[in-house]
Amino acid sequence: MSGHKLSLVVNGERVEADVPSNRLLSEFLRDDLALTGTKRGCETGVCGACSVLVDGDVVKSCLSLAVQMNGREITTVEGLGRVGALHPLQQQFMEKGGLQCGYCTPGFLMAAVDLLKRNPNPDDAEIREGLSGNLCRCTGYQGIVDAIRSTAEAGHGA
Amino acid sequence: MTVSVVGQPMPQVSAQEKVQGRAVYAGDIKMAGMLHAKLLRSPHAHARILSIDTSAAEALPGVKVVVTGDDVPRRRWGVHHKQQNVLACGLVRFVGEEVAAVVATTEAVAQDALELIRIEYEELPAVLDIDAALSEGAVPVHPEGNVVDEINIARGDVEAGFAAADIVHEEVYTTHSQYPGYMEPMATVAATDGNGRLTVWTSTQSVFLARQRLAEALDRPISSIRVIQATVGGGFGAKIVEERSSVIAAFLATKVDRPVRLNLSRLDDIQSGCFSVPMRIRLKMGMTRDGTITAKDVTIEAECGAYAGLSPEVMLVTAMRSDNMQRLENVRSHARMIHTHTMPRGAFRGFGGTQMSFALNSHMSTMADMLGMDPFDLHRRNAIRTGDLSVHGWEIGSCGLPECLDQVSTALDWTARRARNTRCGVLRRGVGMAAVMHVSGNRTMGNWDGSTVVLKVNEDGRVVILTAESDMGQGANTMLTQICAQELGIPVSHVTVQAPDTDNSPYCLGSLASRVTINAGNAMLGAARQARSQILEAAAQKLGCEAADLTIADGVVHSGKNPNLFAPLPEICRYHIFRHGGEGILVRHTHDPKTVMMNKEHYGNIAPAYSFAAQALEVEVDTETGQVRVVETYLSDDCGKAINPLTVHGQSAGAAVQAVGWTLYEELQMEGGRVMNGNLADYTMPTAEAVPTMHSDIVETDEPNGPLGAKGASETAILPGAPAIANAVYDAIGVRITDLPITPEKILAALAAKEQPHA
Ligand code: FES
Numbered sequence: 001m002s003g004h005k006l007s008l009v010v011n012g013e014r015v016e017a018d019v020p021s022n023r024l025l026s027e028f029l030r031d032d033l034a035l036t037g038t039k040r041g042c043e044t045g046v047c048g049a050c051s052v053l054v055d056g057d058v059v060k061s062c063l064s065l066a067v068q069m070n071g072r073e074i075t076t077v078e079g080l081g082r083v084g085a086l087h088p089l090q091q092q093f094m095e096k097g098g099l100q101c102g103y104c105t106p107g108f109l110m111a112a113v114d115l116l117k118r119n120p121n122p123d124d125a126e127i128r129e130g131l132s133g134n135l136c137r138c139t140g141y142q143g144i145v146d147a148i149r150s151t152a153e154a155g156h157g158a
Numbered sequence: 159m160t161v162s163v164v165g166q167p168m169p170q171v172s173a174q175e176k177v178q179g180r181a182v183y184a185g186d187i188k189m190a191g192m193l194h195a196k197l198l199r200s201p202h203a204h205a206r207i208l209s210i211d212t213s214a215a216e217a218l219p220g221v222k223v224v225v226t227g228d229d230v231p232r233r234r235w236g237v238h239h240k241q242q243n244v245l246a247c248g249l250v251r252f253v254g255e256e257v258a259a260v261v262a263t264t265e266a267v268a269q270d271a272l273e274l275i276r277i278e279y280e281e282l283p284a285v286l287d288i289d290a291a292l293s294e295g296a297v298p299v300h301p302e303g304n305v306v307d308e309i310n311i312a313r314g315d316v317e318a319g320f321a322a323a324d325i326v327h328e329e330v331y332t333t334h335s336q337y338p339g340y341m342e343p344m345a346t347v348a349a350t351d352g353n354g355r356l357t358v359w360t361s362t363q364s365v366f367l368a369r370q371r372l373a374e375a376l377d378r379p380i381s382s383i384r385v386i387q388a389t390v391g392g393g394f395g396a397k398i399v400e401e402r403s404s405v406i407a408a409f410l411a412t413k414v415d416r417p418v419r420l421n422l423s424r425l426d427d428i429q430s431g432c433f434s435v436p437m438r439i440r441l442k443m444g445m446t447r448d449g450t451i452t453a454k455d456v457t458i459e460a461e462c463g464a465y466a467g468l469s470p471e472v473m474l475v476t477a478m479r480s481d482n483m484q485r486l487e488n489v490r491s492h493a494r495m496i497h498t499h500t501m502p503r504g505a506f507r508g509f510g511g512t513q514m515s516f517a518l519n520s521h522m523s524t525m526a527d528m529l530g531m532d533p534f535d536l537h538r539r540n541a542i543r544t545g546d547l548s549v550h551g552w553e554i555g556s557c558g559l560p561e562c563l564d565q566v567s568t569a570l571d572w573t574a575r576r577a578r579n580t581r582c583g584v585l586r587r588g589v590g591m592a593a594v595m596h597v598s599g600n601r602t603m604g605n606w607d608g609s610t611v612v613l614k615v616n617e618d619g620r621v622v623i624l625t626a627e628s629d630m631g632q633g634a635n636t637m638l639t640q641i642c643a644q645e646l647g648i649p650v651s652h653v654t655v656q657a658p659d660t661d662n663s664p665y666c667l668g669s670l671a672s673r674v675t676i677n678a679g680n681a682m683l684g685a686a687r688q689a690r691s692q693i694l695e696a697a698a699q700k701l702g703c704e705a706a707d708l709t710i711a712d713g714v715v716h717s718g719k720n721p722n723l724f725a726p727l728p729e730i731c732r733y734h735i736f737r738h739g740g741e742g743i744l745v746r747h748t749h750d751p752k753t754v755m756m757n758k759e760h761y762g763n764i765a766p767a768y769s770f771a772a773q774a775l776e777v778e779v780d781t782e783t784g785q786v787r788v789v790e791t792y793l794s795d796d797c798g799k800a801i802n803p804l805t806v807h808g809q810s811a812g813a814a815v816q817a818v819g820w821t822l823y824e825e826l827q828m829e830g831g832r833v834m835n836g837n838l839a840d841y842t843m844p845t846a847e848a849v850p851t852m853h854s855d856i857v858e859t860d861e862p863n864g865p866l867g868a869k870g871a872s873e874t875a876i877l878p879g880a881p882a883i884a885n886a887v888y889d890a891i892g893v894r895i896t897d898l899p900i901t902p903e904k905i906l907a908a909l910a911a912k913e914q915p916h917a
Pocket residue numbers: 039040041042043044045046047048049050051060061062063
């Protein structure tokens with residue numbers, strides 16, 4: 001497989017890499033950059049566990065090729081917040097029971113960032129609709145919806 | 159005690175690392191020199207393997223080894239029925255059975271190599287459903303025949319009970335197989351070391367049962383294996399003892415003597431099970447005019463697929479557990495577990511309870527209608543109560559079932575809403591309810607249901623808990639942390655729970671049968687109290703006072719008598735070590751509940767406590783499309799003292815949605831034994847959009863055998879959903895669906911049949 005030179009920004013850091021043209025973005029992030037917070041749940045674009053932000057928009061990294069990311073800016077869950085400086089959504093997911101096993105959580109967080117960017121004050125129906133590209137088997141979505149609503153109510157939606 | 163920690167809603171102790179994406183699941187683990195494995199599966203439901211040619215695969219650059227059934231130990235493994243080898247040996251018994259494995263430098267090379275393996279099969283006739291398996295001259299899946307287990311239970315006088323009944327109703331219900339659908343497809347990393355020991359990091363609900371299974375399947379001493387639980391991305395029963403890919407991964411590591419990672423794809427994960435056990439249940443019940451149940455007669459045919467696993471235990475639950483929810487005298491069950499040439503089925507959240515709950519609660523509503531009674535009243539009339547001894551000898555130490563019924567009927571405004579609904583128009587609404595019970599613990603595992611907690615108090619007064627009960631997201635570690643922090647008077651942030659590790663953790667059975675809160679919780683309580691008394695003894699010596707006068711709060715030991723007598727906890731913990739004959743604080747406590755094994759007649763108090771739940775909901779049925787939507791739902795769980803209400807509500811909501819999925823959306827499609835919808839686009843689990851707000855409430859009974867009054871939550875909550883929906887559908891359109899799932903096709907067909915009763 002021929003290699004492609006790739007230059008992009010991942011979680012605020014410039015990354016230069018050589019990738020085969022068929023390298024999935026999810027593989028590139030997890031296997032080449034060791035950013036294993038991005039999960040794989042289906043690799044067919046259904047579960048959303050692999051969601052990341054590309055130039056601020058949510059993208060399923062199992063459906064994207066690494067080579068398409070040249071010159072783009074990617075944010076994974078690792079770039080969202082750290083201990084002591086958690087993103088408000090991360091904080092609310094913790095407090096409202098937005099996660100149990102945690103496997104879907106990175107994907108939901110990314111989808112939620114995108115959702116609140118588009119609609120800073122969503123009602124429950126809009127939140128649920130905005131999450132329709134992500135699956136969670138543990139929470140019944142209740143804690144996730146509660147977390148996103150309370151983040152928006154606290155004015156962190158924008 | 160300044161602040162009570164138990165009973166407070168708090169984030170799970172693993173939440174912080176999880177929201178940062180920093181929890182390490184098995185598929186995230188990378189080791190130096192690690193290789194990757196892929197599995198080749200049988201395309202046939204039943205076939206003899208005539209020959210396997212692996213030479214082309216082995217010749218592919220990057221391939222390290224190709225193994226087949228010829229290479230694996232002859233010893234068979236299984237729960238009670240030892241039926242499986244690491245890979246199929248000579249014969250395949252279901253589409254998807256693992257026949258070969260490749261280990262290579264990358265997943266892609268391993269995948270390419272699979273295509274180069276040539277297998278010659280001789281296809282054999284297959285039995286693909288219960289009826290075929292039971293038919294005259296059916297091909298046996300195993301030499302012993304297709305009925306792998308049979309249960310007969312009888313108490314009282316069932317015939318006399320029916321004779322005394324004013325009404326008798328009989329119906330056949332069928333329940334389908336559900337995919338656990340945990341979001342993390344199974345993953346395992348296994349590695350041998352220079353001494354030949356094998357270490358396995360995997361996604362499991364029980365490291366010790368995993369080690370047992372590995373020892374058997376790999377035919378090596380138990381102590382030559384170490385199993386460490388990686389973060390588990392959901393379990394739902396499938397990862398108790400039946401999981402196969404971890405066994406294969408471990409075997410491959412011994413073959414290549416290097417670390418091997420086996421990540422299943424979603425298709426792999428679906429093909430290898432472990433779906434729930436589908437059943438056909440014939441239920442006959444008699445009642446007097448006032449609604450008292452006089453007799454109950456059950457016949458069950460259940461399908462375990464190619465290998466029995468835990469299915470016989472699951473069926474035992476279906477056959478008898480719900481009898482204990484009501485004050486019954488005359489009950490009879492006959493149940494058979496049947497092999498077919500399909501994927502192995504087994505343990506699933508609720509463990510056989512969902513199947514019977516569907517039949518029983520559908521039946522109760524139907525009979526309530528026959529009697530002109532409200533189904534809530536019918537349940538109340540028959541409900542077992544605190545202090546009762548059930549028909550099968552279960553001692554009901556606490557029962558919040560009546561309160562659960564009251565809560566959900568009030569919350570949904572049952573009576574008013576029921577009266578309001580009219581059966582006309584395109585969109586019709588209806589209400590339904592169901593009531594259920596579950597165990598908290600179960601001695602049936604092998605005459606021990608104990609749990610041991612080891613507690614280390616460090617010299618800075620912070621603690622480490624060693625246990626092998628598994629947290630797979632349900633919150634076990636948070637529960638232990640809260641009990642420990644409260645008893646020791648330290649902040650929860652000063653408590654660490656170690657991941658289960660068979661080399662370092664005390665022996666535990668793991669997370670199954672909703673046993674962890676009640677059993678490990680009690681062990682934690684004992685260990686924490688022991689540590690506290692050691693701390694207070696040491697403090698009394700140091701401060702020159704009586705231990706009885708001392709307490710610990712906010713990390714400080716102080717005297718209740720003399721405000722000037724106090725010492726920070728770290729000082730006392732150091733003093734416990736640094737003195738003649740001193741040592742670090744290390745305590746161990748085992749709690750084995752005072753329960754019994756069932757006797758041969760299946761009688762006896764198997765669990766220290768029993769949990770109850772009820773659900774009431776409203777559905778909307780679109781009579782043009784046949785679509786059913788749950789529009790409002792309330793679920794109440796009697797889990798005893800809720801140690802962490804946040805996690806209890808989370809379990810209730812998650813379980814209720816899993817039940818909605820089973821009832822309305824999820825359906826395994828098989829053709830010729832082959833899974834036709836082996837992906838998450840075609841096997842449709844509920845999304846956030848598909849479900850309403852999941853309201854839940856808690857009935858806090860005080861369980862005398864529970865730690866601080868607590869018992870199990872979570873499994874109970876999955877039980878009422880299906881019949882509550884079926885009952886609501888009946889209320890909405892007058893059509894009773896007895897065959898799950900409730901699909902638009904079935905609704906439309908039933909509506910059409912109802913319009914033309916003579917057609
Ligand atoms: S892994 Fe990308 S959507 Fe499921």
